[in-house]
Amino acid sequence: MTGALAPREDWTADRCPMAHALDVVRTKSAFLVLREAFYGATRFEEFVSRTQLSEPVAAARLRELTAEGLLEREPYQEPGQRTRRAYRLTEKGSDLLPVFVALMQWGDRWVVPGGARVEVRHHDCGAPVRAALRCEHDHAVAADELELARRR
Numbered sequence: 001m002t003g004a005l006a007p008r009e010d011w012t013a014d015r016c017p018m019a020h021a022l023d024v025v026r027t028k029s030a031f032l033v034l035r036e037a038f039y040g041a042t043r044f045e046e047f048v049s050r051t052q053l054s055e056p057v058a059a060a061r062l063r064e065l066t067a068e069g070l071l072e073r074e075p076y077q078e079p080g081q082r083t084r085r086a087y088r089l090t091e092k093g094s095d096l097l098p099v100f101v102a103l104m105q106w107g108d109r110w111v112v113p114g115g116a117r118v119e120v121r122h123h124d125c126g127a128p129v130r131a132a133l134r135c136e137h138d139h140a141v142a143a144d145e146l147e148l149a150r151r152r
Contacts, residue, residue: 024068024070025065025068025070025096027061029051029053029057029058029061030061030064030065031100031103032051032053032061033047033051033053033058033061033062033065034065034070034089034093034096034100035051035100036050036051037071037087037088037089037093038089038097038100041087042086042087042088043076043084043086043087044058044059044062044084044085044087047061047062047087062087065093066087068092069090069092069093070089070090070092070093070096071087071088071089071090071093072087072088072090073085073086073087074086074087074088098131101120101129101130101131102131104116104119104120105130105131133146
C-alpha cells in the first residue's frame, strides 16, 4: 500500500472508529498515563513522577480515563494510613496494548535516534515483541495486500 487503500466516493467516515478512539484517548498526557499503567504504575504518585506531569494534569487524565472505562479505581491502605485509591487497567484499557507496542516500534524506527532505552520482551523466551498486521485466519498481511471494504 503506497497511498490510500481504495477510493470511497460513495460513503463517508462519520462512524470512523479511529476518530472516536482518539476522542477517548485525546491527549499526549492520556497516552503517557496509560503507558505507565501498562508498565505497572497503580498509584497517583507513580503516575505523576513517571510521566512528569503536574499533579492537576495527572489527576485530570486519571479521572477521564476512569470515566471512559480504561482504568478502574480500587481501594488500598498502607498500615497506619488512610484508605487511598489505586488505578488498574480494565479489559478495555488493556486492549490498547497493541497500539502502544506499534507506537513504540514506529518511534524506535523513525523518531528516536538509536531507539528507546526500553523495549517490550516476551517473558518466556526473551525475544522483543513486535506489532504486526494479521488477518482473522492468522496470515501475515503486507501493506500492499490491504483493501478497504464496507462491513456486511
